[in-house]
Amino acid sequence: MERxxxxxxxxxxxxxxxxRYLGQIFAPIGEMKLHLFxxxxxxxxxxxxxxxxxxxxxxxxxxxxxxxxxxxxxxMNTAIARLEKLGIAAERISTEVRLARSSVSDDILxxxxxxxxxxxxxxxRGLSKLGEMVMGSVSASLFEKAHDVPLWIIDGQVDSxxxxxxxDGSFCSLMAVDHLSHVLAGCSRxxxxxxxxxxxLSTVRTLDPQDLYDRWGRPWCEEHLSRPDSLFHAPKxxxxxxxxxxxxxxxxxxAKGIEAARQILRQAMIDDFGTxxxxxRGxxxxxxxxxxxxxRVVLMGEEVAIWIVG
Numbered sequence: 001m002e003r004x005x006x007x008x009x010x011x012x013x014x015x016x017x018x019x020r021y022l023g024q025i026f027a028p029i030g031e032m033k034l035h036l037f038x039x040x041x042x043x044x045x046x047x048x049x050x051x052x053x054x055x056x057x058x059x060x061x062x063x064x065x066x067x068x069x070x071x072x073x074x075x076m077n078t079a080i081a082r083l084e085k086l087g088i089a090a091e092r093i094s095t096e097v098r099l100a101r102s103s104v105s106d107d108i109l110x111x112x113x114x115x116x117x118x119x120x121x122x123x124x125r126g127l128s129k130l131g132e133m134v135m136g137s138v139s140a141s142l143f144e145k146a147h148d149v150p151l152w153i154i155d156g157q158v159d160s161x162x163x164x165x166x167x168d169g170s171f172c173s174l175m176a177v178d179h180l181s182h183v184l185a186g187c188s189r190x191x192x193x194x195x196x197x198x199x200x201l202s203t204v205r206t207l208d209p210q211d212l213y214d215r216w217g218r219p220w221c222e223e224h225l226s227r228p229d230s231l232f233h234a235p236k237x238x239x240x241x242x243x244x245x246x247x248x249x250x251x252x253x254x255a256k257g258i259e260a261a262r263q264i265l266r267q268a269m270i271d272d273f274g275t276x277x278x279x280x281r282g283x284x285x286x287x288x289x290x291x292x293x294x295x296r297v298v299l300m301g302e303e304v305a306i307w308i309v310g
Contacts, residue, residue: 003183004033005152006117008108008138011038011075014123018154019079021305022121023086025161025275028189034093035117036079038072039107040065041100061099072097105141112149118183119150119307143298147280147310150179156303160274163192166264166293169231171211172279176309177235178215180277181242191248193273194235197263198255261296268304275305 007022009015026032042065061069076095083093100107112120124139139153165180167173177194184190212221216238224234232251239249257263268276280294294308 002031002033003029003118003185004035004115005119005121005183006108006112006115007034007036008120008122008142009036009038009075009079011072012123014154015075015079016082016123017157018121018123019082020086021154021158021274023083023088024159025190027087029184029187030089030092031185032092032183034083034088035115036076036093036095037108037111038076038095038097039100039104040069040072040097041104042068065099069097069099103141105138105145108138109142109146109149112146117149119152119179120146121152121154124153124155143308146308150307150309152305152307153298153301154305155301158274158303158305160272161190162271162273163190163275163277164195164264164268164271164273165192165235165277166195166197166260167231167235168196169207170279171207172281172309174212174235174238174279175215176277176279176307177238179307179309181239181244184242184244186243188245188248190244191250192239192244193250193252193271194232195252195254195264195267196231197253197257197260197267260293261300264293264297265300265304268301273304275307276301277307277309279309281310 005022007018009018022034026034042061076097080090080093080095084090096111098107098111102110108120108122111117120142122139122142124137142151143153163180163184165173165177167177180192184192209221212225224230224237227233236246236249236251240246252267254263254267257266264276264278267273276297278294278297298306298308
């Protein structure tokens with residue numbers, strides 16, 4: 001089954017960290033396609049020429065904007081060579097450089113939706129996370145807006161092939177596992193730990209059976225979600241059915257910690273997890289355990305990849 005992700009790049013060292021991460025994780029997964037996408041912003045489009053074709057618009061731009069566009073296109077060749085060195089064949093890579101028609105984050109999200117990509121991947125500048133969230137950045141803006149497309153934020157240089165997946169029995173945590181199982185289907189290299197802490201019990205969560213039936217079917221839900229051990233069994237079953245070897249899946253439960261986000265990040269640091277895969281509630285939900293936890297994990301996480309699944 002072909003899978004494809006949209007990789008937002010800008011030629012920075014943070015983009016290089018993203019390419020490095022993708023190469024390490026996905027080189028053995030031949031079905032994974034990478035679309036490298038660069039949006040070049042310019043101070044202002046020439047008045048009345050916003051909807052010109054790309055070539056006509058390029059000729060209308062000031063020299064500085066033309067220079068940035070050429071630089072972005074040059075970087076794409078460098079990025080392809082970098083990924084090939086990491087084991088991803090050129091035929092698995094496509095590229096596109098586009099002038100911004102609105103904001104950079106809006107253009108990236110529009111492309112992801114139009115192209116029906118499995119996820120958006122972006123590198124984050126590793127300093128001042130609080131500043132990012134308060135003042136705004138492309139990654140912070142995407143985090144606020146991309147509730148319908150999984151978002152992977154890569155912070156720093158991530159080497160570990162170990163995935164930490166916080167679960168609490170909610171629909172959004174099951175959806176995070178479902179996304180992971182789709183992306184890593186058939187992968188024998190990565191190790192996945194389903195993680196539960198009593199710090200995640202601060203809010204009582206109710207499941208809408210119809211949501212579950214719509215996603216996995218009533219027979220599957222009745223078989224795997226009604227067991228005493230369904231908190232662990234159901235997500236494990238989702239992973240097994242995607243072809244992930246049982247020996248690559250483990251379960252970790254801890255009673256330590258009183259705040260879920262800090263406990264998740266602490267566990268990732270202690271056991272050298274390179275990636276955290278976490279669900280979050282929809283944008284219309286103002287309160288709720290995973291909504292707040294995913295915010296804080298993204299805000300505080302350093303030197304780790306965080307996959308946020310809405």
